[in-house]
Amino acid sequence: MTSYVDRQEKAKFGSDRDAEMRLKNNRLGMTIFQASWIMVFLALIVVNWQLRFSYAQWPPAGVAPFDPLLPSAATLALLLSAVLARRGWQGLRLGNSALFLMSWRLAMALGLVFMAIIALEFAAVSEAALATQYGITMRLMTGFHLAHALAILAVMLRVYRNGARGSYSGDPRDSWPVEGTVKLWYFVTVAWLLFYAVLYWIR
Amino acid sequence: MERNRSNIPSISPAAVVVAAVFLLVSVIGVNWFTTFVPRVLPPQASAESRSVDELFYILMIIGGVVFFLIQGMLLISVIFFRARDDDRGDGPTYHGNPLLELVWTIIPALVVVYLAVISFNVWNQNSEPKAAVNMINGEETVIRVTGARYAWTHNYETSRLNPEGEPIVINSGDKLHTYIGQNVELVLRTQDVIHSYWVPAMRVKQDLLPGDPATGGRPTEIRFTPVRVDGAAYPAEYPIVCAELCGDGHGRMRGTVIVYEDEAQFLAQFYEPAIHAILNPPADPVLRGEIVIQEYICNSCHTLDSLGWSSRTGPSMNGIADRAGERVAGQSAEEYIATSVWNATAFVVPGYTEQMASFGPEQTDANKMSAEQLYAIVAYLCTQGEQSDCDNENSTVAIPAAIKTAFGLEVDITFGQGDDAGESESAPSGE
Amino acid sequence: MTTIAVPLGAQAEQHEAEVVRRPALSEYLRWSVDHKIIGVQYGVAAFLFFIVGGAMAMGIRLELWTPELDLMASGAAYNSLFTMHGTIMIFLFIIPMWAAFGNFVVPLQLGAKDMAFPWLNAFAFWLIPPAAIVVLLGYFVTPAEAGWTSYPPLSTLFSGDGQTLWALGAHLLGISSIMGSINFIVTILNMRPPQMTIWRMPLLCWAVLATSIIAVMATPFLAGALTLLLLDRVAGTTFFNAAGGGDVLLWQNIFWFYSHPAVYIMVLPGMGVLSEVLSIHCRKPVFGYRMVGLSSMGIAFVGFTVWAHHMFTSLQPELRIPFMITTMIIAVPTGIKMFSWLGTVWGGKMRFTSALLFGLGFMSMFVIGGITGVMLAALPFDIHVHDTYFVVSHFHFVLFGGSVFAIYAALYHWFPKVTGRMMNERLGRIHFAFTYFGFLFTFFPMHIVGMLGMPRRVAVYDPNFTDWNQVISFSAFVLGFSTFIVVYNVIHSYFRGPVAGANPWRALTLEWATTSPPPVTNFAEDPIPFEDPYGYGTEASAAYLDAVDAAFDAEPPATDNS
Numbered sequence A: 001m002t003s004y005v006d007r008q009e010k011a012k013f014g015s016d017r018d019a020e021m022r023l024k025n026n027r028l029g030m031t032i033f034q035a036s037w038i039m040v041f042l043a044l045i046v047v048n049w050q051l052r053f054s055y056a057q058w059p060p061a062g063v064a065p066f067d068p069l070l071p072s073a074a075t076l077a078l079l080l081s082a083v084l085a086r087r088g089w090q091g092l093r094l095g096n097s098a099l100f101l102m103s104w105r106l107a108m109a110l111g112l113v114f115m116a117i118i119a120l121e122f123a124a125v126s127e128a129a130l131a132t133q134y135g136i137t138m139r140l141m142t143g144f145h146l147a148h149a150l151a152i153l154a155v156m157l158r159v160y161r162n163g164a165r166g167s168y169s170g171d172p173r174d175s176w177p178v179e180g181t182v183k184l185w186y187f188v189t190v191a192w193l194l195f196y197a198v199l200y201w202i203r
Numbered sequence B: 001m002e003r004n005r006s007n008i009p010s011i012s013p014a015a016v017v018v019a020a021v022f023l024l025v026s027v028i029g030v031n032w033f034t035t036f037v038p039r040v041l042p043p044q045a046s047a048e049s050r051s052v053d054e055l056f057y058i059l060m061i062i063g064g065v066v067f068f069l070i071q072g073m074l075l076i077s078v079i080f081f082r083a084r085d086d087d088r089g090d091g092p093t094y095h096g097n098p099l100l101e102l103v104w105t106i107i108p109a110l111v112v113v114y115l116a117v118i119s120f121n122v123w124n125q126n127s128e129p130k131a132a133v134n135m136i137n138g139e140e141t142v143i144r145v146t147g148a149r150y151a152w153t154h155n156y157e158t159s160r161l162n163p164e165g166e167p168i169v170i171n172s173g174d175k176l177h178t179y180i181g182q183n184v185e186l187v188l189r190t191q192d193v194i195h196s197y198w199v200p201a202m203r204v205k206q207d208l209l210p211g212d213p214a215t216g217g218r219p220t221e222i223r224f225t226p227v228r229v230d231g232a233a234y235p236a237e238y239p240i241v242c243a244e245l246c247g248d249g250h251g252r253m254r255g256t257v258i259v260y261e262d263e264a265q266f267l268a269q270f271y272e273p274a275i276h277a278i279l280n281p282p283a284d285p286v287l288r289g290e291i292v293i294q295e296y297i298c299n300s301c302h303t304l305d306s307l308g309w310s311s312r313t314g315p316s317m318n319g320i321a322d323r324a325g326e327r328v329a330g331q332s333a334e335e336y337i338a339t340s341v342w343n344a345t346a347f348v349v350p351g352y353t354e355q356m357a358s359f360g361p362e363q364t365d366a367n368k369m370s371a372e373q374l375y376a377i378v379a380y381l382c383t384q385g386e387q388s389d390c391d392n393e394n395s396t397v398a399i400p401a402a403i404k405t406a407f408g409l410e411v412d413i414t415f416g417q418g419d420d421a422g423e424s425e426s427a428p429s430g431e
Numbered sequence C: 001m002t003t004i005a006v007p008l009g010a011q012a013e014q015h016e017a018e019v020v021r022r023p024a025l026s027e028y029l030r031w032s033v034d035h036k037i038i039g040v041q042y043g044v045a046a047f048l049f050f051i052v053g054g055a056m057a058m059g060i061r062l063e064l065w066t067p068e069l070d071l072m073a074s075g076a077a078y079n080s081l082f083t084m085h086g087t088i089m090i091f092l093f094i095i096p097m098w099a100a101f102g103n104f105v106v107p108l109q110l111g112a113k114d115m116a117f118p119w120l121n122a123f124a125f126w127l128i129p130p131a132a133i134v135v136l137l138g139y140f141v142t143p144a145e146a147g148w149t150s151y152p153p154l155s156t157l158f159s160g161d162g163q164t165l166w167a168l169g170a171h172l173l174g175i176s177s178i179m180g181s182i183n184f185i186v187t188i189l190n191m192r193p194p195q196m197t198i199w200r201m202p203l204l205c206w207a208v209l210a211t212s213i214i215a216v217m218a219t220p221f222l223a224g225a226l227t228l229l230l231l232d233r234v235a236g237t238t239f240f241n242a243a244g245g246g247d248v249l250l251w252q253n254i255f256w257f258y259s260h261p262a263v264y265i266m267v268l269p270g271m272g273v274l275s276e277v278l279s280i281h282c283r284k285p286v287f288g289y290r291m292v293g294l295s296s297m298g299i300a301f302v303g304f305t306v307w308a309h310h311m312f313t314s315l316q317p318e319l320r321i322p323f324m325i326t327t328m329i330i331a332v333p334t335g336i337k338m339f340s341w342l343g344t345v346w347g348g349k350m351r352f353t354s355a356l357l358f359g360l361g362f363m364s365m366f367v368i369g370g371i372t373g374v375m376l377a378a379l380p381f382d383i384h385v386h387d388t389y390f391v392v393s394h395f396h397f398v399l400f401g402g403s404v405f406a407i408y409a410a411l412y413h414w415f416p417k418v419t420g421r422m423m424n425e426r427l428g429r430i431h432f433a434f435t436y437f438g439f440l441f442t443f444f445p446m447h448i449v450g451m452l453g454m455p456r457r458v459a460v461y462d463p464n465f466t467d468w469n470q471v472i473s474f475s476a477f478v479l480g481f482s483t484f485i486v487v488y489n490v491i492h493s494y495f496r497g498p499v500a501g502a503n504p505w506r507a508l509t510l511e512w513a514t515t516s517p518p519p520v521t522n523f524a525e526d527p528i529p530f531e532d533p534y535g536y537g538t539e540a541s542a543a544y545l546d547a548v549d550a551a552f553d554a555e556p557p558a559t560d561n562s
């Protein structure tokens, strides 16, 4: 007798309608996941914001404010990267696999640039800043964001490799990994924009 | 199958009668309910407690009505709407009634608004800062409370001066002394974790929040005004309780509020004797030690029968002098006890952990301890034992010598030598 | 409406072809992506944790028999005991238990074949055992002893490695809960067959939807808080350490921003269960269906604005009032539910099944917890009773009197669907009697000792309260005993209970329009729900129910015991 599980998989995931449904589910699931997980980033913003009240001024006395120049460049790179990722996905949907691959190469390179700059910033927090929450929350936020960016970039790379092998037809129903990764990369971008504003501009 | 097709739930006349009876019962019931109020609350020992209890009374009435309403309706339903055994049919198809739904949305909303308003008023009344706080002899006094695992310490910063011209600080340990009509305002600080200062009889509670010691901590305030409780004998005592989990000894972290009948009694029974004792410490270091050790929070962790301590976080102090000589090789009993108090981590008694707080001149608030106070404490602990390891005959020499070896500090042994002593011992912040 | 015959016919045909059997017990021990198996996995695991947490509660009550410390070695041992009790009950019992019923019942009620993400579903469940092991391991290292609320600096600077493991375990459980909730939302919004419009959805689905929305929006804050706690403990940061510019209130804000909404995660599904159970066993439509559904959303929404009512004695005094007001507002949507249920019961034809008894028990007990909740919201009164047994009483009335009573109601109600066998009703009633009175006499007196001055979380208390505490402890043992009755009933009924048939309660919702237990794919094709999930008392509904009976009762008893 076939096991309960085997029968169940056969019965449940065969038809075309199921493929439609899976796509619909994936899209909604991704939206909800993003809404949910952005809350963690908001929580860290709350942390930054509440800890400001421990100090008479922000940044605390004797601590030089972070220079927004390089991070702004990184932000730009990330934005560009998101746009490219999107362009790649559109290319793939139009059947232009070369455009997809090229855009993603660039997108990933720009993502790396972003991460390198932010990692540099992370490392360069001064001793004086680290003695206060100004530096500590900065490391918390950038570190947390970097971890996400890194993980999602790894996913991108994997999807890119599969794409290079021609695994995705461009039909959204069997190219979900591409679409999903693009959406995750947007997520990284949006989360960063929030952090960027809080860390470098809102005093 | 029998089916009821009317659009209104059938209510038998009996149900109407029961509903009427129920209304009557609930009115009587709520009334009866509220007679319990005084019995489920501690005595009303402060002005605040009166307004809080009034609020509670209203909450009980409203809560009681909701309670009896719901339980009563349930009871009626259970009695009248049970299906007979042979009845396999359905109830009436009745989907709702917008008007009714509106009513039971609006009425609770109004009730809630009413509750919010009266609570707000009581809160404003109770939390408003008062003029003329902590009046003693016509002057405002600062009363500071320190919470540390697991004891309370109260310090009165008086305007009296000691012979050096410094204000005298009375340390009344875990006791708060006050009198009827005094507007008490306490400044609360914690040494370690969050504690919560709760005086049930006063209906007040406030957390003590850790803050940066460099900026003087994070003081919080608590205010109340004791009032007369009918039938109480004065001075009356009420417990102080720690209401925030603070660790092992949280349940034992208690204290006492002593309310005197009036300022005269307060002055005569507490204030003046306390000042006198500070200005004229006993000449005998042991007697002094017995006073000093009770100003610290040692009781919150140790057992000592002669002072009625019974805590078990640290080792028992019963017979400590018999053991002190053998604990650490090469250390005299005096040295060992002195080191145990100022530098508890130097040697950790087997079976215990490094939980003991550090005491010493460099500590803040409740843990600040001068060499002279240490001297007195060691002298006192040296008497706790059958055949003490300490050199009790020569304590005035041996203990200062031990403190000198252990910490390199000179103890001024002239203090406390007589009524008009040059050096006076003024508890923690006297230095 | 006469559309019913077609899909049911198809269901029946399918069963002709394939004998539906109960999954072998061993299937429950393996990785499975079937929502029904996962539901049972959740349920059994959660119930085991309930026994463990309950045994710990017995330890607590034993210690509190006398005002001295006698059973435990130290205050710290007692502290770690109630810390584990609270943690297990909340994170390992109630929350997974609702995932159990959500998993088993929701796809069936919707008429779906499975959850939207079966694999994710299984993964969310299988996170629980390792998380539980991590948490319980902590109990055997240097246990966490800062309460389930883990306030720093007690939980950061003053406790051992168990606290780190506690935080790690809670982290995993939080992630599991988020994944489960995403799954529920997508399932409920996407997987409904065409005729299952949103206003035909059973109220349990509404409640699970509201619960899941809370969970996905609030639980990330728990993740944030725990991340900081872990960093403070292991990486030397100072988020909660004032000496390094940190703030202890930061934890309280973030933690309660999750944990207050979490209390509605714990009770809203119970409220959904109640709507089902009351309506079906009183044979009447749910009174004000739409308002009951929408009030779940209302509670979920307002629930996000009240968190600081747990901080009335620590928050800056100026900020306390707004939270008092928002907190009180929650009474309004909850009241709507309460009164609507009364309207449902009123005039019905009640069958006093065990499920209904527990449903009525819920109403009668939860209302007490709700009233004391509103009392606690009244700031000046909360100042007095905060962190006393009054609060302990409040939350057991809502958590046990609410959630656990609802869980029992759900158990008696859906057990036939899950196993194909009926529970023993007589034992069920005995169980109810013991639970109801044991519960009442355990937790009601706690109000009084709390107001009189007994703080919570103490092993050593004022000897004046000894008598009350012995009443409480005695009743708690009775309550503990009552658990054995239901355990026996479940095991006995699983093997020996009378065969249930597809629709023993003659209920209209879709989970009853298939065999018990349902086949692997639940329905052969998209079922067509009856026009009104609670439309009892009409001729059409009677015809529908008769059709269901006819479609499935021709079947041979659908169980073979493997």
Ligand code: HEA
Binding pocket: B066, B070, B107, B108, B109, B111, B112, C149, C263, C264, C266, C267, C309, C310, C312, C327, C328, C330, C331, C332, C334, C335, C336, C338, C339, C366, C367, C369, C370, C371, C372, C373, C374, C376, C377, C378, C382, C385, C386, C387, C391, C394, C395, C398, C399, C402, C403
């Ligand atoms: C299932 C869990 C659950 C639920 C549903 C609730 C529901 C409510 N809770 Fe409770 N609560 C807890 C679990 C829960 N709570 C826990 C676990 C704690 C302690 C945490 C800890 O410190 O360890 C706690 C603590 C807690 C506190 C903090 C106490 C303190 O520490 O000092 C407060 C204060 O406001 C509070 C309020 C409320 C209110 C107003 C509701 C409302 O939602 C209740 C609404 C319901 C009703 C009011 C009844 C029905 C309504 C009517 C019949 C309408 C008419 C009624 C009126 C007009 C009054 N709760």
Ligand code: HEA
Binding pocket: C050, C051, C053, C054, C055, C057, C058, C060, C061, C082, C083, C085, C086, C087, C089, C090, C093, C094, C146, C147, C148, C149, C392, C396, C399, C400, C403, C404, C442, C456, C457, C458, C459, C476, C479, C480, C481, C483
């Ligand atoms: C859903 C949640 C839930 C449930 C169901 C319970 C159930 C019970 N709880 Fe719990 N409780 C909490 C959630 C819950 N509790 C929380 C969150 C806290 C706060 C923790 C903190 O402060 O951090 C708390 C705290 C708490 C305290 C306060 C401790 C203190 O502050 O000092 C007490 C004291 O009486 C208590 C008692 C009980 C009792 C008697 C039960 C009973 O209902 C239990 C009934 C018993 C059983 C169901 C088990 C029966 C099984 C057996 C008897 C088998 C024994 C078998 C073996 C030994 C092999 N609980």
Ligand code: CUA
Binding pocket: B147, B149, B150, B194, B195, B196, B242, B243, B244, B245, B246, B247, B249, B250, B251, B253
């Ligand atoms: Cu101090 Cu509890």
Ligand SMILES: [Cu+2]
Binding pocket: C259, C260, C263, C307, C309, C310
């Ligand atoms: Cu709350």
